[in-house]
Amino acid sequence: MDWSNAILHVIDLRSFSSLWYWVLVAILWSTVSNWVMGVPSDMIYRARNNGGQAAEDLADLVRISINRQLNVAAMAGLWLLGIMCFLLTSLAALGFGYDVELAQAVFLLMFPLSLIGSMTLSTGRLIAATNPKGDDLYRILLRQRLWTQIIGMIAIFVTALYGLFQNLAVVRWL
Secondary structure, X not given: OOHHHXXXXXXXXXXXXXXXXXXXHHHHHHHHHHEEOOEEHHHHHHHHHHOOHHHHHHHHHHHHHHHHHHHHHHHHHHHHHHHHHHHHHHHHHHHHHOOOHHHHHHHHHHHHHHHHHHHHHHHHHHHHHHOOOOHHHHHHHHXXXXXXXXXXXXXXXXXXXXXXXXXXXXXXXO
């Protein structure tokens, strides 16, 4: 038995027909939609419903997370933006220009995540500037979560359609 062929058969590099890719898509979007500004969504609901110590914990965790994100953006933001633009452009060129399916699959994961990252940074700046408390903070965080879920649903839909068309194109040529 040739182990390298067995491993490559299990980890199929044709991404859209691989079970592993779709498991990664499901886990990625589930995790991204559950965490808002570095805070688990159940903590937002608990703070909104119970108040007290849960609300204080949420406010502290949001403050710590936002300060961390804004510090990273201030220190290395332009470098990170340049690297991200280079990666996305390279993946788009390789994937859609040269028809590399793995690059297409990674681009369809990273592009929506970059949108959510920029939206998170914008929301973090808003929270740092206005310093909302209580219901105002919950409203901002839940709006961020809603838009994250909307972007995730659109990304999953587009990825599934594109993957379906890719798989049908491969079957047609067989």
